[in-house]
Amino acid sequence: MTKNKTYIKTLIVLSFVFLASCTPIAKIIYGIKNFETYVPNDKRVEYYKPYFETTDKKVNIYAFKNWEGIQATFDSVGIPRVFLHNILNDSVYVLNCHEDMLDDIEEINKNNFNDILLANKKEFINLKNIIDTSAILTYTEKEIRKNNKWKVYLVNGTFMGKTLRKKALPVTNILKGIEELIIVDVSIDGEKPKNKQ
Numbered sequence: 001m002t003k004n005k006t007y008i009k010t011l012i013v014l015s016f017v018f019l020a021s022c023t024p025i026a027k028i029i030y031g032i033k034n035f036e037t038y039v040p041n042d043k044r045v046e047y048y049k050p051y052f053e054t055t056d057k058k059v060n061i062y063a064f065k066n067w068e069g070i071q072a073t074f075d076s077v078g079i080p081r082v083f084l085h086n087i088l089n090d091s092v093y094v095l096n097c098h099e100d101m102l103d104d105i106e107e108i109n110k111n112n113f114n115d116i117l118l119a120n121k122k123e124f125i126n127l128k129n130i131i132d133t134s135a136i137l138t139y140t141e142k143e144i145r146k147n148n149k150w151k152v153y154l155v156n157g158t159f160m161g162k163t164l165r166k167k168a169l170p171v172t173n174i175l176k177g178i179e180e181l182i183i184v185d186v187s188i189d190g191e192k193p194k195n196k197q
Contacts, residue, residue, distance in 0.1 A: 037070070039063065039158050039187035041138045047158040048139075048183055050165065054173035058144040058180045062135040063189035069134025070186055073155065076126040079186050080164055082171060083119055083127065083153040084108070087179065094119040095171070097156075102170045109176050127153060131184060138189050149177035157186040 044061060052059040064070050073079065080097040093108075093116050095101050104116055152171055156164070172181055 036159055037067070037188055038190055038192040039185065040191055041189060044158060044185050044187070044189075045139050047165070048185070050169060051154070051172050051181060051183065052141040054169060055142075055178065055181065057142060057148075057172070057178045059139075059141040059183065060137055060180065061139040061183045061185060062131055063138045063185045063187050064134055065136055066134070066188065069130055070188065072130050072134060073127075073184070073186055077123055077130070077155055079155050079157060080160055080168070081127075081153075081155040082168055083124055083155075084171075084175075085124070085151040085153065086149055087151055088149055092119040092121060092124045093117060094123075095168075097164055097168055099167070101167060102174065105170045105174045109174070124153075127155065127184070131182070135184060136189060138185075144180055146179065148179035150175060151179055152181045153184065154181065155184045155186065 041063075044063060048059075048061055064073075082095040082097060082101070084093045084095065086092070093113070095104050095116075107113070108116060152175070154168060154171070156168070172178065
């Protein structure tokens, strides 16, 4: 009995140590930086430039008007996220940003969705509502291509680093039938006000 209690206590302590150390490890592996609430548009455009350099499709970049939009995104959508909305049949898939997406994109191009996760519709609808109510369009590149199949929603932040950005690039340079790429940057557009701490 005492051995079981000791085992359980050890397991609990190790779990806390692992969870506490997970964030620094993730920062090192993925190059995640400290979160910045306010991001100037030129910095945002520079960060997302590889996405619109690898596609001839329309790219829209959104940021938020205020903290409430950021909070709503963290609470109901999560970050980073890639949603693929099939506008022909209204199905929505979600890709894992922490894995190499190349295999998933190649399977989608072959119309093989066996290993592709269907998105939680509520999560996707929440994202669209957050964009409509709390986000502002900060940048547009190229014209929309009609008669295509996919609207791609990328929920990310400039603080997420280059490694995660690179993992998502196959979405724009390999996925066939993209009508539009919609980037939702989890930041407030502009410079940090001088009176904010």
